[in-house]
Amino acid sequence: MIATQLGASHLQFLLQGALWTVVLSAIALVGGGLLGFLVALCRVSASRAVRIASGVYVQVVQGTPLLVIMFLVFFGLPPLGINVSPLTAASASLILYVSAYMGEIWRGCIESVPKPQWEAAECLAMSRTQRMFYVVLPQAVRIATPPTVGFLVQIVKNTSLASVVGFVELARAGQIINNSLFEPFLVYLIIALLYFAMCYPLSRWSRRLERRTGYARRQQVVTP
Amino acid sequence: MSQPTSSSAGPVVALRDVHKSFGSLKVLDGVSFEVARGEVLAIIGRSGSGKSTALRCIDRLETIESGEITVCGHRVSDPKLPLRALRLDVGIVFQSYNLFPHLTIEENICLAPVTVKGRRRAEARETARRVLGQVGLGDKLDSYPEQLSGGQQQRAAIARSLAMEPQVMLFDEVTSALDPELTGEVLRVIEQLAAGGMTMVMVTHEMGFARRVADRIVFMHRGKVWETGPATILEAPETAELRQFVGSGL
Numbered sequence: 291m292i293a294t295q296l297g298a299s300h301l302q303f304l305l306q307g308a309l310w311t312v313v314l315s316a317i318a319l320v321g322g323g324l325l326g327f328l329v330a331l332c333r334v335s336a337s338r339a340v341r342i343a344s345g346v347y348v349q350v351v352q353g354t355p356l357l358v359i360m361f362l363v364f365f366g367l368p369p370l371g372i373n374v375s376p377l378t379a380a381s382a383s384l385i386l387y388v389s390a391y392m393g394e395i396w397r398g399c400i401e402s403v404p405k406p407q408w409e410a411a412e413c414l415a416m417s418r419t420q421r422m423f424y425v426v427l428p429q430a431v432r433i434a435t436p437p438t439v440g441f442l443v444q445i446v447k448n449t450s451l452a453s454v455v456g457f458v459e460l461a462r463a464g465q466i467i468n469n470s471l472f473e474p475f476l477v478y479l480i481i482a483l484l485y486f487a488m489c490y491p492l493s494r495w496s497r498r499l500e501r502r503t504g505y506a507r508r509q510q511v512v513t514p
Numbered sequence: 515m516s517q518p519t520s521s522s523a524g525p526v527v528a529l530r531d532v533h534k535s536f537g538s539l540k541v542l543d544g545v546s547f548e549v550a551r552g553e554v555l556a557i558i559g560r561s562g563s564g565k566s567t568a569l570r571c572i573d574r575l576e577t578i579e580s581g582e583i584t585v586c587g588h589r590v591s592d593p594k595l596p597l598r599a600l601r602l603d604v605g606i607v608f609q610s611y612n613l614f615p616h617l618t619i620e621e622n623i624c625l626a627p628v629t630v631k632g633r634r635r636a637e638a639r640e641t642a643r644r645v646l647g648q649v650g651l652g653d654k655l656d657s658y659p660e661q662l663s664g665g666q667q668q669r670a671a672i673a674r675s676l677a678m679e680p681q682v683m684l685f686d687e688v689t690s691a692l693d694p695e696l697t698g699e700v701l702r703v704i705e706q707l708a709a710g711g712m713t714m715v716m717v718t719h720e721m722g723f724a725r726r727v728a729d730r731i732v733f734m735h736r737g738k739v740w741e742t743g744p745a746t747i748l749e750a751p752e753t754a755e756l757r758q759f760v761g762s763g764l
Contacts, residue, residue, distance in 0.1 A: 406608065406610055406612045407612060407614065409575065409608075409612065410608065410612035410613075410614070411614075411626075412575075412597075412601070413573060413575070413601055413604075413605075413606045414601065414625070414626035414630065414674070414675075414678060415598045415601035415602045415626060415630045415678065416625075416626060416629060416630055417598065417630075420629050420630070424625055424629060425614055425625075428616045429614075429615065429616050432616070
């Protein structure tokens with residue numbers, strides 16, 4: 291076997307993998323975000339049964355390694371007659387995983403909107419749904435933005451686990467190239483740099499958002 | 515409006531032998547008082563005497579253990595009471611203003627009329643302009659709460675309540691977070707409302723104001739209505755407790 295040099299075609303292959311990492315992250319964010327929003331609403335529901343059921347969902351998903359969820363979906367479903375492509379398996383697993391974490395982050399944000407805000411809305415005869423959507427959620431969104439963007443970094447890095455089901459994203463692309471080049475340090479260094487290039491801007495953005503928020507809480511502080 | 519208001523004859527607010535405890539602490543121990551239409555009632559007393567709790571019970575922000583509360587024909591003590599109907603008739607203003615920080619003053623005021631009462635937006639804006647004029651904030655429609663002083667925020671909160679056209683207004687120590695100057699501007703607004711015939715129940719520490727504006731005073735002590743009567747009771751208290759309270763309060 292001839293060990294070739296790292297060339298333009300290899301880099302192109304890596305970049306293509308990086309692109310799939312971005313796509314997978316986007317799917318996980320949108321899908322997981324929508325499902326996570328539902329989870330958050332269920333976690334603060336007026337119904338005890340709904341709160342418990344969603345709590346169990348969160349605990350089960352958070353208590354299972356993402357790697358195992360991927361295996362379960364990819365290898366566990368075909369025997370049941372459901373065939374899944376690597377992309378589908380990776381997407382579904384990430385959506386489950388992200389929804390549980392986002393749900394908990396957002397539950398915390400909803401609950402951190404000061405209680406007197408609920409009370410004021412209640413005293414204006416607004417229904418529970420109206421209070422939630424007009425008064426509490428808009429304030430929770432502001433509180434939620436920095437931790438949500440921060441969590442995006444976790445999503446991007448966790449997409450690398452999709453390589454175990456044979457999905458060719460950045461990490462898998464690196465493995466494939468390394469298998470032909472036998473230059474693990476160089477190849478994985480490039481991969482690390484590419485992940486860093488994707489994650490660092492997100493971290494910076496999250497920190498900037500953190501500095502800008504907080505007026506919703508400031509306003510409520512009253513010293514008698 | 516939605517209810518057959520039998521209250522045109524009887525009292526707007528009536529508490530009869532109301533009892534309530536927080537754990538082993540008895541906060542309301544057989545409280546009874548009535549407020550007639552157009553009357554201004556001031557509830558005074560030391561911290562912990564149960565005055566704020568009594569006020570919050572009127573709007574069912576607290577539930578009671580025994581006794582009876584009737585507000586604008588609603589049986590507040592009935593556990594099955596439709597809360598929204600009650601809250602359409604009762605406006606409440608809190609010590610901490612509780613304006614919605616993500617909305618402008620105009621949006622704060624329009625939100626409930628539009629979403630709850632189904633008013634058209636243009637109509638709600640008209641109301642907002644009117645009530646803000648009433649509290650002297652006609653130029654603050656587009657400001658956000660955090661851009662206003664405490665006194666202005668509290669007046670905006672009063673305007674927000676007024677926009678729902680309540681039958682009775684409750685004020686829960688609305689000036690306790692304000693300095694004397696800002697307190698003055700809020701009290702002037704409340705005084706105007708009283709002059710306009712609004713039925714009001716207010717918990718206050720402003721003795722001079724209570725004496726000037728209230729038709730009747732309820733002095734609470736240890737969860738009981740200790741002494742009640744016209745504002746003149748502040749000058750000639752019958753009980754030693756009120757005498758001491760008035761003496762130290764001024």
